[in-house]
Amino acid sequence: MVHGNRKAAGQPHATPRWVKVLGISAIAVVALAGLVMVTGIGGSHGPWRHMSAAPVQESTQQ
Amino acid sequence: MRAGPAIRRLLLLTHISTSVGLVGAVTGFLVLAMAGLSGSTVGQTVYPAMDLITQYVIVPLALVTLALGVLQSLITPWGLIRHYWVLIKLVLTIFVVVVLWLQLGNIRLLAGLPPGAFLGSEWVTTKFSMVLHSGGGLVVLLGATVLSVYKPAGLTRYGWNRRYGHAVASDLSGPDREGPESA
Numbered sequence: 361m362v363h364g365n366r367k368a369a370g371q372p373h374a375t376p377r378w379v380k381v382l383g384i385s386a387i388a389v390v391a392l393a394g395l396v397m398v399t400g401i402g403g404s405h406g407p408w409r410h411m412s413a414a415p416v417q418e419s420t421q422q
Numbered sequence: 423m424r425a426g427p428a429i430r431r432l433l434l435l436t437h438i439s440t441s442v443g444l445v446g447a448v449t450g451f452l453v454l455a456m457a458g459l460s461g462s463t464v465g466q467t468v469y470p471a472m473d474l475i476t477q478y479v480i481v482p483l484a485l486v487t488l489a490l491g492v493l494q495s496l497i498t499p500w501g502l503i504r505h506y507w508v509l510i511k512l513v514l515t516i517f518v519v520v521v522l523w524l525q526l527g528n529i530r531l532l533a534g535l536p537p538g539a540f541l542g543s544e545w546v547t548t549k550f551s552m553v554l555h556s557g558g559g560l561v562v563l564l565g566a567t568v569l570s571v572y573k574p575a576g577l578t579r580y581g582w583n584r585r586y587g588h589a590v591a592s593d594l595s596g597p598d599r600e601g602p603e604s605a
Binding site: 379382 | 506510574575576577579582583
């Protein structure tokens with residue numbers, strides 16, 4: 361598969377549409393995950409939970 | 423730095439094997455994580471198995487896949503940050519490795535729980551987290567595989583400047599203006 365062509369040499373750089381779509385989708389997913397964590401819908405979940413010495417809050421006691 | 427065709431092909435073979443193997447291993451992990459949600463004593467078997475798969479299959483494959491991907495891009499004309507598909511694959515793989523790293527503590531924790539601990543409801547969030555993260559990881563890895571196969575066109579600004587920048591300045595064009603034919 362050949363990428364680019366000589367015609368592109370005379371044109372300014374442009375971000376491909378598929379990259380823009382992917383970027384917008386990634387932002388939407390991150391925003392949705394942030395919303396879920398901030399509103400507490402997803403429970404006590406989030407990356408910060410892994411940062412402490414104790415990985416989770418739950419107790420091991422029965 | 424450029425490598426010969428034999429080395430490039432060997433690296434490509436290894437990279438495909440490890441990355442596709444990683445997809446398979448994560449799929450197995452996901453199935454076990456879903457089985458662990460049942461809340462029955464199956465957790466005593468499932469979570470130690472998930473811990474073993476993670477330690478001896480998923481983590482090594484993820485690290486080797488990342489390392490080989492970087493190495494391969496550096497010794498072929500594709501480069502690491504010249505093409506969007508290579509750059510995005512790199513970001514996705516790093517993201518998977520970081521999330522995996524953050525999950526290791528919880529996997530180990532579930533694997534070390536005493537018998538009967540899985541019957542309670544206090545571990546539901548952690549167990550569901552296993553399904554969520556492995557499912558998300560699988561989607562991301564499949565996305566990276568799609569990028570590898572289709573190699574959608576698109577040069578980054580750096581790649582564009584490297585290929586066309588001096589050509590525009592001096593109005594020159596040469597044989598290296600075309601994109602890589604292989605990799």
